[in-house]
Amino acid sequence: MLSRCLYPSSFTRGVRAQSIRSYTEKASLRVGQELHGYRVQQVRRIPELELTAVALEHEATGAKHLHIDREDSNNVFAVGFHTPVEDSTGVPHVLEHTTLCGSERYPVRDPFFKMLNRSLATFMNAFTASDFTMYPFATTNKIDYDHLRSVYLDAVFHPRLTNMDFSQEGWRLEHKVPGDASTPIQFKGIVYNEMKGQTSDTNYLFYSRAQEAMYPGTAYAFSSGGDPPCITDLTHDQLVQFHKTHYHPSNARFYTYGNFPLENHLEYIGNYLKGFDRSAPVEANKVVQPWSQPKVIQSSCALDPMSPSDKQTRLSVSFLANDVTDTFETFSMRLLSYLLLDGHASPMYKALIETNLGSEFSANTGYDSYTRMSSLSIGLQGVKNDDVEKVQETIRSVLEKSKQEGFDPKRIEAAIHQMELGQKHKTADFGLSIMNGVFGGWFNQVNPLNVLEINKNIDRLRTEMAQGNFFESRIDKYLLNNTHKLTYIMQPVANYTAGLTQEEDARLAKHVDALTDVDRIQILDQGKALQANQDKVEDLSCLPTLSLSDIATKTKRYALEHTGLCNVPVQWRVTGTNEITYFRAISNLPPLSDELKMYLPLFCDSLLSLGTKTQSMAEIDEEIRLYTGGLRASPMISTNHSDIDVMEESIALTGNCLDRNIDKMYSILLKLVQHTNFDDVEKLKTLIIGNASGMVNSIADAGHAFARTYAGSTLTSTLHVTEKMRGMTQVNFMNALANIEDLSSVSAKLKEIAQLVLKQDTMRVAVTCGSDAISKNETALLSFLEALDDTHSGVKAPASVFSPHYSRTFFPLPFSVNFSAKCFRGVPYTHDDGGKYQVLASLMTQHYLHREIREKNGAYGGGASFAGLNGVLSFYSYRDPNTLETLSTYDHALQWASQRDFTDQEMTEAKLSIFQSVDSPQSVSEEGMLQFVYGISDEMRQWRREQLLSVTQADIRQVVEKLRQQESSTVILGEQKENQAWDGWDIKQFGA
Numbered sequence: 001m002l003s004r005c006l007y008p009s010s011f012t013r014g015v016r017a018q019s020i021r022s023y024t025e026k027a028s029l030r031v032g033q034e035l036h037g038y039r040v041q042q043v044r045r046i047p048e049l050e051l052t053a054v055a056l057e058h059e060a061t062g063a064k065h066l067h068i069d070r071e072d073s074n075n076v077f078a079v080g081f082h083t084p085v086e087d088s089t090g091v092p093h094v095l096e097h098t099t100l101c102g103s104e105r106y107p108v109r110d111p112f113f114k115m116l117n118r119s120l121a122t123f124m125n126a127f128t129a130s131d132f133t134m135y136p137f138a139t140t141n142k143i144d145y146d147h148l149r150s151v152y153l154d155a156v157f158h159p160r161l162t163n164m165d166f167s168q169e170g171w172r173l174e175h176k177v178p179g180d181a182s183t184p185i186q187f188k189g190i191v192y193n194e195m196k197g198q199t200s201d202t203n204y205l206f207y208s209r210a211q212e213a214m215y216p217g218t219a220y221a222f223s224s225g226g227d228p229p230c231i232t233d234l235t236h237d238q239l240v241q242f243h244k245t246h247y248h249p250s251n252a253r254f255y256t257y258g259n260f261p262l263e264n265h266l267e268y269i270g271n272y273l274k275g276f277d278r279s280a281p282v283e284a285n286k287v288v289q290p291w292s293q294p295k296v297i298q299s300s301c302a303l304d305p306m307s308p309s310d311k312q313t314r315l316s317v318s319f320l321a322n323d324v325t326d327t328f329e330t331f332s333m334r335l336l337s338y339l340l341l342d343g344h345a346s347p348m349y350k351a352l353i354e355t356n357l358g359s360e361f362s363a364n365t366g367y368d369s370y371t372r373m374s375s376l377s378i379g380l381q382g383v384k385n386d387d388v389e390k391v392q393e394t395i396r397s398v399l400e401k402s403k404q405e406g407f408d409p410k411r412i413e414a415a416i417h418q419m420e421l422g423q424k425h426k427t428a429d430f431g432l433s434i435m436n437g438v439f440g441g442w443f444n445q446v447n448p449l450n451v452l453e454i455n456k457n458i459d460r461l462r463t464e465m466a467q468g469n470f471f472e473s474r475i476d477k478y479l480l481n482n483t484h485k486l487t488y489i490m491q492p493v494a495n496y497t498a499g500l501t502q503e504e505d506a507r508l509a510k511h512v513d514a515l516t517d518v519d520r521i522q523i524l525d526q527g528k529a530l531q532a533n534q535d536k537v538e539d540l541s542c543l544p545t546l547s548l549s550d551i552a553t554k555t556k557r558y559a560l561e562h563t564g565l566c567n568v569p570v571q572w573r574v575t576g577t578n579e580i581t582y583f584r585a586i587s588n589l590p591p592l593s594d595e596l597k598m599y600l601p602l603f604c605d606s607l608l609s610l611g612t613k614t615q616s617m618a619e620i621d622e623e624i625r626l627y628t629g630g631l632r633a634s635p636m637i638s639t640n641h642s643d644i645d646v647m648e649e650s651i652a653l654t655g656n657c658l659d660r661n662i663d664k665m666y667s668i669l670l671k672l673v674q675h676t677n678f679d680d681v682e683k684l685k686t687l688i689i690g691n692a693s694g695m696v697n698s699i700a701d702a703g704h705a706f707a708r709t710y711a712g713s714t715l716t717s718t719l720h721v722t723e724k725m726r727g728m729t730q731v732n733f734m735n736a737l738a739n740i741e742d743l744s745s746v747s748a749k750l751k752e753i754a755q756l757v758l759k760q761d762t763m764r765v766a767v768t769c770g771s772d773a774i775s776k777n778e779t780a781l782l783s784f785l786e787a788l789d790d791t792h793s794g795v796k797a798p799a800s801v802f803s804p805h806y807s808r809t810f811f812p813l814p815f816s817v818n819f820s821a822k823c824f825r826g827v828p829y830t831h832d833d834g835g836k837y838q839v840l841a842s843l844m845t846q847h848y849l850h851r852e853i854r855e856k857n858g859a860y861g862g863g864a865s866f867a868g869l870n871g872v873l874s875f876y877s878y879r880d881p882n883t884l885e886t887l888s889t890y891d892h893a894l895q896w897a898s899q900r901d902f903t904d905q906e907m908t909e910a911k912l913s914i915f916q917s918v919d920s921p922q923s924v925s926e927e928g929m930l931q932f933v934y935g936i937s938d939e940m941r942q943w944r945r946e947q948l949l950s951v952t953q954a955d956i957r958q959v960v961e962k963l964r965q966q967e968s969s970t971v972i973l974g975e976q977k978e979n980q981a982w983d984g985w986d987i988k989q990f991g992a
Contacts, residue, residue, distance in 0.1 A: 075258030078136035084219035084284035090226015178527035197879030201700035257431035316379025337367035359693035703819030818974025
């Protein structure tokens with residue numbers, strides 16, 4: 001699971017690519033060669049990914065190292081450990097948190113979070129997976145890379161692991177008010193509350209419980225993240241012992257990627273490992289004993305107030321598959337999963353989703369190769385209780401038919417085409433993508449270099465398919481004649497959440513009743529000590545840091561050309577794209593009524609879901625997959641860069657394709673825009689049910705985003721409309737539509753919108769391509785634009801006039817922990833105070849909110865942010881057990897900031913944290929998009945850069961005083977606790 005949720009950011013200066021020659025270009029590495037205490041085991045050039053992969057082993061300890069040599073300045077480092085578990089106390093997860101709380105060389109509280117503000121990292125994080133734990137970062141700056149590598153290595157190999165840090169990050173008994181014996185004793189702890197929130201997410205609960213049931217007797221039968229009832233059994237001594245056993249170089253994997261030389265990596269890491277000897281690797285049982293007959297397991301979950309009560313059953317059928325060390329078989333099974341499940345043309349989609357047997361596929365649906373023995377699962381959610389057997393019968397029927405008839409060769413070619421596009425697409429986080437693709441298997445004895453050789457697997461696939469019966473034999477072996485089959489059924493019960501509360505109360509009472517008088521005094525003293533430690537001002541001089549001089553003074557510019565076709569403005573970004581064309585069109589909306597705006601997200605989704613009068617969506621979907629990298633339509637609302645009360649409402653069309661398929665991409669887009677069949681109410685019903693289910697499921701994972709959007713919707717017209725289209729209002733609206741039997745009125749609304757939008761004279765276009773593809777794009781784009789209607793029909797009703805207002809709103813939801821937000825109106829992008837708000841938000845997060853919300857209150861996350869593009873300042877908390885206390889923290893934050901004298905170093909750190917995102921490397925498809933989408937010119941960006949760099953302490957005081965005079969809006973999503981006063985709050989019940 002993701003245990004630290006941090007945002008990617010970047011810096012484009014640093015060491016010049018041309019000054020660092022690739023190690024494998026300078027010297028011909030050979031197998032068996034010795035380098036700085038390492039021995040080279042494999043060297044492979046992989047042309048399709050434009051990289052050289054080198055596998056090495058540290059001779060003294062046995063540590064494995066994979067280096068990916070590629071001309072990419074966004075260099076990545078990661079160290080990971082094999083951490084299988086024997087129980088559900090969450091020991092590797094708690095250790096992952098506690099490891100980052102200080103080390104021998106950096107003995108300060110939480111150096112990990114503090115380095116976020118001393119670095120220009122494009123990525124910093126830590127992950128706990130089912131059987132491994134990983135610590136990755138990425139940066140373009142060589143000095144920064146050295147700093148972070150030093151902090152990470154000392155953290156994992158020499159952490160302090162104090163009992164105080166364990167109690168803060170893991171769990172503890174503490175009085176509600178620390179140090180006040182008159183207040184009740186509670187369970188507290190960041191991981192404890194995180195996992196209460198995680199297990200409140202029914203999608204996560206279903207996925208994890210199904211996996212545990214699938215692999216009895218193995219390490220996968222337990223929760224590596226921790227199950228709340230079990231987390232409170234974990235002791236500090238067990239944590240320390242787990243580190244001693246598992247965090248050893250002999251049990252480690254190192255990963256480096258980019259254009260920094262291999263020799264430098266090996267020399268530094270090799271010197272760091274000199275104090276370690278080789279130890280026995282960690283052993284764990286991860287190969288399940290195959291069952292002699294299938295099993296059926298049932299479990300329960302919370303009732304969802306936002307979905308129909310009779311359609312909340314979830315079930316899946318899971319099949320044990322291949323040993324993942326066979327990388328070709330894994331490749332083949334992943335492709336089989338695609339053929340069975342992906343897209344409108346897939347047989348399982350047609351049989352399970354289009355028939356409305358369920359709202360969408362279950363969370364575990366698909367092929368999973370992150371366990372030693374892989375599995376393939378097919379499941380549904382939103383199922384009627386009476387349809388459980390029918391779903392199982394349908395799955396088996398589809399498998400039998402697929403075995404008999406095989407798959408359309410075009411569908412197989414479409415899958416291979418998507419792989420080809422994936423290889424060519426230049427993303428800013430390519431090194432992280434490779435890391436995520438190889439790490440799981442690497443700890444299960446998979447050769448990572450075999451995973452990277454995509455073309456070899458494709459060539460072998462074609463050879464074996466030519467012999468016949470390729471996928472059919474695998475369906476027979478793994479799916480139809482497999483006794484290790486699990487049918488997992490999860491059904492909601494009305495008192496589920498109350499049952500969790502009762503269990504926790506009983507468990508807490510058991511702990512408290514066992515306390516002696518000495519224990520109680522110790523709890524009181526520890527609570528005071530922890531709070532004193534959290535409030536302590538530390539000397540951070542031991543931590544390395546960059547300075548303002550490391551931030552480039554000039555913004556990076558992209559050469560753009562502006563022309564016109566059919567009087568439509570066209571922005572061209574001509575650059576190296578690896579023979580891919582990227583297309584984006586923005587079509588401004590005419591004045592629409594508030595009622596029609598509610599239908600815009602559904603209208604956009606309909607373009608890619610309903611098909612036309614002459615072609616089914618399954619046929620069109622196959623064309624999209626065969627000839628493009630994907631097409632998308634979405635509503636877009638953006639704030640004017642110079643006026644917070646002016647917005648642009650539009651529909652965005654995006655797509656990409658190989659240059660050889662340019663004509664086909666524009667042809668498919670035109671077909672969707674002009675001929676979508678909005679009268680197909682059966683497909684429309686399927687779409688609405690799936691959308692409603694998907695939006696509901698997303699709240700448990702991103703509740704803070706929903707809270708911020710709703711709070712901001714009372715402040716600006718942009719967020720007011722955004723809330724209607726993407727927020728809780730849209731969730732409620734889509735669920736209401738899902739309960740309508742006759743959708744003819746909905747169809748009529750969509751056809752009304754179609755008459756009003758996506759006209760030639762409302763459109764502007766951006767194309768990113770190579771110079772060789774300009775002419776072909778011009779010709780195809782001209783045909784596309786000429787075919788668009790330029791006449792407007794239908795009745796255009798004026799939208800309501802927005803005026804700011806302020807509110808406090810509560811959404812009762814079945815979560816064990818809450819999400820909250822408090823928002824203030826700010827200023828637009830070009831306002832003199834914009835940079836000041838941004839620096840203030842960073843300062844409050846770093847020096848006050850992180851401590852108060854996360855460390856003291858136990859929330860998984862929280863802070864403040866200023867959205868420069870929409871001009872709203874937000875406080876927020878994520879998976880928060882003490883939301884009302886957090887609201888008080890928001891209130892106190894501005895007062896704290898008004899009295900705080902920030903040092904020059906603190907001001908520098910705040911600016912460094914901002915420039916991580918300002919200068920983040922961009923995928924080639926995003927270059928020039930600030931100009932195209934928001935009208936923000938290079939000159940504006942340069943002015944904003946200078947503004948951010950020049951913010952002073954006096955500027956911070958100025959904007960703090962402005963905010964203290966303003967009103968705000970507040971939102972909470974989550975549990976409605978008994979005896980909790982909600983006077984003055986607007987309580988929003990779903991369905992009302």
